[in-house]
Amino acid sequence: MNLNTPAFSSFTHRGLKLVFFDEGDPNGPPVLLIHGFASTANVNWVHPGWVKTLGDAGYRVIAMDNRGHGASDKPHDAEAYRPWIMAEDAVALLDYLGIPEANVMGYSMGARISVFTALAHPHRVRSLVLGGLGIGMTDGVGDWDPIADALLAPSLDDVTHARGRMFRAFAEQTRSDRQALASCIRGSRDLVARADMGRIDAPTLIGVGTKDDIAGSAEELAGLMPHAEALDIPGRDHMLAVGDKVFKKAVLAFYERVAGR
Template sequence: MNLNTPAFSTFVHDGLHLAFFDEGDRSAIPVLLIHGFASTANVNWVNPGWLKTLGEAGYRVIAIDNRGHGASDKPHDAEAYRPWIMADDAVALLDHLDISEANVMGYSMGARISAFLALAHPERVRSLVFGGLGIGMTDGVGDWDPIADALLAPSLDQVTHPRGQMFRAFAEQTKSDRVALAACIRGSRDLISREDMATIAAPALIGVGTKDDIAGSPQELADIMPNAVALDIPNRDHMLAVGDRVFKKAVLEFYERVAG
């Protein structure tokens, strides 16, 4: 297993070439990682040390570059980014790898995709980890249209919206297709009703930074779900919580309890 620079492969689904890595013993328990908006498998899972953490714990670690991101194809139509469509991409990857069920972990938008995956294909999900998204899953996370506007602005200097500035700078740092990301942020914000969240029976861990002003309460979301626990990630905001050691430790302990 290469814990630093995994080799990416591609598969075709829904007419798109989608990139992924698959590291570790093929007979080990699989963990499927789904990254957040404007990120990539490398940025979300390799650079913050998740591949190393999970790999050293003996898991098979799989991560997809969501459509519109990383090395995957990047449609410019917002309708291509509905979260249930991206959830189907993830299921198609499991099919491609002949994996019947996996522990599914998503961060931010990836958590939303993971929830849609669990609703549509509960038999494929051994457990769920939602990072960076709490009750915002059902109640919304505010107005994100300024994010799309910021991504399409002629330059970062012309962006005045604080969250827009943050995501525009991040998109430039990752050399992303900003038109595709603007389409993604417009198409991927569908909410899940509280009634539907209450039907997700898989064991779930919901981790949110205590300084995260996007995600909403992890405890409120856990209270809706029949088999979920909440985790406060101390003194971390939305961008920094993903790689926090408290989060990693909690995930490993969660997997030891429920996902073996």
């Protein structure tokens, strides 16, 4: 499997430089991938094989490093990371590339950004794939302040909170700007009202690992939406579900029905 790093380009939106790649079949149906918290386009989508999987299936595959992540600019103000603001980054990328409508797929925080994109710009979203976030989209996913504290601690040795240690270690592994990530986790947690989920008409696939203790129920979230289906990703937790072969197979089957050719 070719998992080489794609060539990145950049554009500017609201004074921030944001980097992205545009891979796969340039004439295929566009899929916009939005990565999760503390991740990057490479870590979330290239390394687990999504770019190759979708490209080999004939799709145009686009992803950017969200603000605060990867090689994109990293503001330290939590207000810069409201999910509706990050959704505007996604739409600005579609504008920059001249894409009127895309299939949007997000994982975890990226799923939240995808929903805010669909609510604000329904005509730009042909379909949604929401990975790693179920009813937590509307009901919350617990107290994440310890994650921000862990990111800002002097060292990993000072962190005792289990989930905080996990994200601090991940941030160190990806050589992230921990101040930007702490601001992001404080600013990006806005919930979506249940009634608003019901306004999303786009066909939607919601995939959550059966061992994911963060996301909440995919079935419960799907039940709020008029055209959504839930997928259990067997035996996977929040970190491992993203690259799972069951997830990939289900997304390809879903796109065969809804993505457009």
